[in-house]
Amino acid sequence: MVNNAELITPSGIRDWAPENSWRKRYIENILVGLFRSWGYEEIITGTLEFDKVISKGLTDEEKTQLYRFFGREGEILTLRPDMTTPIARFAASHLKNESLPLRFCYTANVFRYEKIQAGRYREFFQAGVELIGADSCFADAEIIILASRALQEVGVEDFRIGIGDTNLLNSILELCNLEEKIKTKLKKAVAEKDYVTINTIICKLKNEKYNPNYVLLEKLNNIYKPQKFADEFSDFENIPEIRKGLVVLRKVLSLLKDAGLEDRMLIDLGITRDFQYYTGIVFEIYSPHLGFPICGGGRYDNLLSNFGFNCPATGFAMGIERILLVLEASGKLPRSAEKRCIVAGRDFNKVFKKAEELRAQGFFAEVDLNNRDETQLKKYALKKGISYVEVVN
Numbered sequence: 001m002v003n004n005a006e007l008i009t010p011s012g013i014r015d016w017a018p019e020n021s022w023r024k025r026y027i028e029n030i031l032v033g034l035f036r037s038w039g040y041e042e043i044i045t046g047t048l049e050f051d052k053v054i055s056k057g058l059t060d061e062e063k064t065q066l067y068r069f070f071g072r073e074g075e076i077l078t079l080r081p082d083m084t085t086p087i088a089r090f091a092a093s094h095l096k097n098e099s100l101p102l103r104f105c106y107t108a109n110v111f112r113y114e115k116i117q118a119g120r121y122r123e124f125f126q127a128g129v130e131l132i133g134a135d136s137c138f139a140d141a142e143i144i145i146l147a148s149r150a151l152q153e154v155g156v157e158d159f160r161i162g163i164g165d166t167n168l169l170n171s172i173l174e175l176c177n178l179e180e181k182i183k184t185k186l187k188k189a190v191a192e193k194d195y196v197t198i199n200t201i202i203c204k205l206k207n208e209k210y211n212p213n214y215v216l217l218e219k220l221n222n223i224y225k226p227q228k229f230a231d232e233f234s235d236f237e238n239i240p241e242i243r244k245g246l247v248v249l250r251k252v253l254s255l256l257k258d259a260g261l262e263d264r265m266l267i268d269l270g271i272t273r274d275f276q277y278y279t280g281i282v283f284e285i286y287s288p289h290l291g292f293p294i295c296g297g298g299r300y301d302n303l304l305s306n307f308g309f310n311c312p313a314t315g316f317a318m319g320i321e322r323i324l325l326v327l328e329a330s331g332k333l334p335r336s337a338e339k340r341c342i343v344a345g346r347d348f349n350k351v352f353k354k355a356e357e358l359r360a361q362g363f364f365a366e367v368d369l370n371n372r373d374e375t376q377l378k379k380y381a382l383k384k385g386i387s388y389v390e391v392v393n
Contacts, residue, residue: 012113012122024125024320026334027154028107031127031318034153035105038146040129043104045086051076053089056306057277065112079111084277084300084315087130092307100133100311107320117292119322128297128317132304135312137248140281140299141255147285147295147316148261154323155332156294161264162223162284163253164271166298168245172220172269175213175241176205190220190270216242220269226253229267252281271296277303281314289329294322340385344368344377345392354392363388 009015016024032042051068055078058066067079080086083106091102107127116122129146131139144161151159169190173183182201189197202217219232230250236242249267256265271282273296282298297316304311327333341363345351351367358365372380377389 010122012116014121014123020324022336023324023334026336027320027323028125028127030154031150032105032107034150035127035129035146038103038129038142040103040105040131043087043090043106044108045080045083045090045106047080047109048077049080049086049089051078053307054078054081054085056085057300057303059276062276065114067111067113080108081112082110082317083108083126083128084130084317085303088132088300088304088309088313089307091132091311092304092309096309101139102132103129104132105129118290119294119319119325120292121321125320126317127320128315130313130315132313133311134314135301137251137255137281139312139314140252141259143297143314143316144252144256144283145259145261147283147297147318148259148264150318151285151295151323154327155334156287156323156326156330158289158330159264159285159287159294160266161256161261162266162268162271162286162293163249163256164267164269164282164298165245165249165280166272166278166282167280168242168249169220169269169272171241171245172213172216175239176211176217178205186217186220187272191272193270195221213239223270224267226257226262226265226267248281271298273298283316285318287326289326290322292322294319294326338364339387340364340366341388341390342366342368342377342381342384342386343390343392344372346371347392350392354390358390365390 036042051066054066055063066081068076071077087104087106095102105128107125109123109125111123113122129143131143144163148161169187173186178186186198186201189201198221202214205211206214216236224232233242233246237246253265256262271284272278273282277300278298279301280299283296284293285295287294295316295318297314299312299314301312304313324333339362341358343351343355343358343365355365355367368377374391377391381389
């Protein structure tokens with residue numbers, strides 16, 4: 001006798017029933033279609049990667065989230081935790097001499113051993129793009145605009161875009177001459193919106209020694225509308241490091257405004273994303289229906305150099321499960337418009353031929369293989385959501 005405990009999936013791994021599988025595929029097909037219409041070519045990489053490849057650019061804490069195991073030849077293998085690093089590895093190993101920029105899109109399952117959240121299991125599905133070989137503000141803007149258009153295309157209309165700049169954040173921390181331990185702790189608190197810890201650190205720093213740049217740390221406590229952000233940081237433009245970051249950020253914001261996204265934008269210097277490899281403009285997209293980002297990404301100019309390809313890049317990934325949760329909460333889950341039917345009868349050859357005819361007419365036709373009578377057929381059809389029953393005499 002089979003024990004029920006043997007029939008469950010590992011923690012954080014889920015099955016997709018037929019209806020949810022259809023919805024997932026429906027969303028993915030829309031997204032890939034849109035990405036390709038913007039010039040992004042679909043790419044598929046292996047689920048397994050060498051650990052030494054995936055570990056490049058990750059912190060020790062991030063490495064603890066990897067699913068690692070030994071291959072039969074003793075090598076350490078890893079289930080991919082995202083698609084950015086595998087695509088960077090592919091581009092560096094195969095496409096160094098290609099004309100730039102390179103544009104790739106994908107849908108894929110990824111794996112991270114982390115806390116299970118709403119719409120985030122330990123195996124989860126993403127769709128996204130990578131833009132390799134473009135370091136301009138126009139590239140940063142294209143990525144954010146495309147992410148916004150993609151969400152609108154699948155029915156997500158109510159969302160906000162949080163935009164940050166890891167270079168600007170790092171410049172602020174450097175100007176304050178913080179010890180590395182304090183800097184790491186503050187960065188973590190800013191990313192987690194832990195305002196109590198942020199204020200505690202700032203108060204302690206002020207009590208220990210004076211630094212006029214500490215006032216910049218207080219700016220990390222807030223999320224700004226674009227104009228408010230400009231006002232708050234206008235007094236610091238005489239600092240070269242700050243001015244450089246502000247110029248880049250303002251250019252991107254201006255392009256996004258021209259694309260009609262001004263009312264959706266929020267400036268949040270606490271956005272640092274999940275991985276350490278981000279180096280410039282970063283962003284996350286939020287829905288009021290979910291307490292976690294449904295999309296995120298940004299610039300990672302140094303990642304490809306880990307593979308011997310010194311090339312700037314930016315991109316994003318959106319969570320398929322989280323998109324479905326938002327659509328469900330807003331009453332916009334996609335419904336199948338498929339014309340489904342079942343064909344039955346005693347003469348299998350006639351039944352099979354009729355099913356073929358119906359399929360040619362656009363029906364999704366299945367053949368009854370259980371010799372059901374008409375009452376049983378109607379009951380079966382009702383249960384399965386089949387709208388049409390054909391009995392061949």
